[in-house]
Amino acid sequence: MENVTILSHPLIQHKISILRNKATGTSEFRSLIEEIAMLMGYEALRDLPLEDVEVETPIETCMTPMLAGKKLAVVPILRAGLGMVNGILALVPSAKVGHIGLYRDEVTHEPHEYYCKLPSPIELRTIVVTDPMLATGGSAVSAVNFIKEHGGRHIKFMAIIAAPEGLDRLHAAHPDIQIYVGHLDRCLNENAYICPGLGDAGDRIFGTK
Numbered sequence: 649m650e651n652v653t654i655l656s657h658p659l660i661q662h663k664i665s666i667l668r669n670k671a672t673g674t675s676e677f678r679s680l681i682e683e684i685a686m687l688m689g690y691e692a693l694r695d696l697p698l699e700d701v702e703v704e705t706p707i708e709t710c711m712t713p714m715l716a717g718k719k720l721a722v723v724p725i726l727r728a729g730l731g732m733v734n735g736i737l738a739l740v741p742s743a744k745v746g747h748i749g750l751y752r753d754e755v756t757h758e759p760h761e762y763y764c765k766l767p768s769p770i771e772l773r774t775i776v777v778t779d780p781m782l783a784t785g786g787s788a789v790s791a792v793n794f795i796k797e798h799g800g801r802h803i804k805f806m807a808i809i810a811a812p813e814g815l816d817r818l819h820a821a822h823p824d825i826q827i828y829v830g831h832l833d834r835c836l837n838e839n840a841y842i843c844p845g846l847g848d849a850g851d852r853i854f855g856t857k
């Protein structure tokens with residue numbers, strides 16, 4: 649699928665396996681989400697634009713590449729996407745952070761928006777939307793719709809685990825965005841949870857239940 653990258657790096661796969669284990673506690677879970685986001689970000693940001701700038705080394709002056717353009721925007725989908733933000737900020741400390749608050753209705757599984765704030769000018773920034781779980785795809789499609797309505801254009805979506813249903817839905821709705829997935833799981837269950845998945849990502853990151 650064009651614009652879809654399933655990341656197969658052994659470090660990402662190893663860390664996802666620890667995440668899946670129900671015996672993994674909140675503190676370790678939170679650290680792993682952040683580490684995986686950093687490893688995924690390293691791959692997802694390989695096309696960031698560069699420009700040559702003049703730098704004086706102890707030896708001589710040279711032209712050398714640095715990141716160009718408006719600062720990156722990281723936009724987590726609340727709550728669970730928040731867990732990935734520091735992983736991306738470790739790579740690009742100057743990035744701005746927006747927020748999109750969505751929760752899934754427990755019965756219909758449809759997303760409901762409760763908060764949104766994006767860094768401006770959003771149209772000039774590369775935008776990395778983060779959410780560990782891409783299940784039905786409803787939250788992801790709504791978040792990208794919202795960002796596009798506000799002028800966002802250069803959008804990357806990062807999910808640690810995706811179900812085929814959600815990946816297909818997001819790609820069909822937004823074929824122009826780049827989607828990065830840590831692992832493509834088997835399917836959704838009757839409650840729209842990913843199988844085998846890792847359970848409720850937000851609850852496991854924040855220790856709620």
Ligand code: PRP
Nearest residue numbers: 726727728751752783784785786787850
């Ligand atoms: C989870 C997850 C995604 C969404 C994925 O959030 O973090 O945002 O579900 O499901 P979907 O692809 O079917 O839309 P949830 O609604 O549980 O909210 P939370 O992060 O606040 O716990």
Ligand code: URA
Nearest residue numbers: 783841842847848849
């Ligand atoms: N949200 C989660 O946190 N986990 C799932 O498996 C599906 C949606």
